[in-house]
Amino acid sequence: MPKKITIEPVTRVEGHGKVTIHLDDERNVVQSRLHIVEFRGFERFIQGRPYWEAPVLVQRLCGICPVSHHLAAAKAMDVIVGAGTGEGLTPAGEKMRRLMHYGQIFQSHVLHFFHLASPDLLFGIDADPMVRNIIGVAMEHKELAVQGVMMRKFGQEIIEVTAGKKIHGTGAIPGGINKNLTPEERDRFLNGADPLNAGKMIEWAEEAIDFFTSYHAKNKEFIDNFAAFPSAHLSLVREDGAMDLYHGVLRAVDANGKVILHDVDYQDYLDYIAEEVRSWTYMKFPYLKEYGKQTGWYRVGPLARLNTCDFIPTPRAQKAFEKFRAYTNGKPNNMSMHMHWARLIEVLHAGEMIKQLLEDPDLQSEDLVVKGERQPEGVGVIEAPRGTLFHHYRVSEQDQITMANLIVSTTNNNEPMNRAVEDVAKKYLTGQEEIKEGMLNAVEVAIRAYDPCLSCATHALGKMPLKITLLDSNGKVLDKKIKS
Secondary structure (H helix, E strand, O other): OOEEEEEOOOOOOEOOEEEEEEEOOOOOEEEEEEEEOOOOOHHHHOOOOEHHHHHHHHHHHOOOOHHHHHHHHHHHHHHHOOOOOOOOOOHHHHHHHHHHHHHHHHHHHHHHHHHHHHHHHHHOOOOOOOOOOHHHHHHHOHHHHHHHHHHHHHHHHHHHHHHOOOOOOOOEEOOEEOOOOOHHHHHHHHHOOOOOOHHHHHHHHHHHHHHHHHHHHHOHHHHHHOOEOOOEEEEEEOOOOEOOOOOOEEEEEOOOOOEEEEEEOHHHHHHOEEEEOOOOOOOOEEEEHHHHHHHOOEEOOHHHHHHHOOEOOOHHHHHHHHHHHHHOOOOOOOEOOHHHHHHHHHHHHHHHHHHHHHOOHHHHOOOOEOOOOOOOEEEEEEEEOOEEEEEEEEEOOOOEEEEEEEEOHHHHOHHHHHHHHHHHHHHHHOOOOOOOHHHHHHHHHHHHOOOOEOOOOOOOOOOOOEEEEEEOOOOOEEEEEEEO
């Protein structure tokens, strides 16, 4: 008879989700789905709050990537207070935010690769789960584990000096920033005790890339074919086509490299992007309007950013980027496991940018805030570690938020993650008489490649079902309600 396999919870990701896989009588996979089972509703309960609270409130979505929400909301509020977008801030305001953001990129990518992804690479996806974890990495690969911990510490301390706290800081405010960088703080990161200085971080980032490319050379079939499928890719790029993780225009390319969204102003994102709701998950499905629900979906994140940009504006990361692009002869890379390679190149880029920003005297300026003509609506977009993040707000004449719409990175990757789950489930589970733990972990490996933040991605806007079941102390169902 038909069989249903449930993986709950999906492990080594942020937030709560599950996977269901249905097999027919011949044990063929006929359906697979990634379900997001949390509901949080930030878009609703932020309504009515004064607009200047938004950058602090919305970062409570997550403890892993709060800086991304903090800055995306602040960028939207820049528009509201008349400071414009991106380049409208003072040099100190923009560069302090960039330093904060690159600290976030650095620490988040390092956390994912060393703590969440490396156990699968080092021990194999079918290894004993008692070993296949960060403790196993620390026991068997101590130097690598220590390196990961120290690199994340560096990124977190960059966030602390720019945002005021390592988690849920207050540095970015509408129109700018509330502090500059002191010479003492600057010197600590440029010339501080080894290894917590920018130069050492760049060196370690290059070593991490070497580690992955060496692993790839020995495991090409796995890395190249696991959850590989064609897709479009979307990200911000600088107006000259360079990678820019803080500000830019929206560009998308198809699986063959053809530009299908031509460097548009993200204030107009609703002209190009829509979202679909499906009954079995709290996470929506974005797509490019011009291409429709069936073919308009796309990937975001490190892989997408390296597929959409023309170059990386720091020398060491650019050199690594050239090798990455050469592997696919300049065409977009559609291999999910190459997300790790792209992620580490971004770690190197972030390290270089941090050093460059630390050396900039503008960060000691006391000219921190800009304001202009008040606007009723604003959009802020940033490249979060997991991909393109949209924050959109409307504000009343009484300074209250009347509308909030968030399209987070993991939401943008919803369809790709579901396709990755389907691809791996069919390859690993079809025809199997016995379902082993390693086969199920293979499905999770496909999801983990996207470094999903499931908590961030569960914000309902529109028609989404809320199911409530009331049980007595013995587990008997007393009542059920479904609000659609």
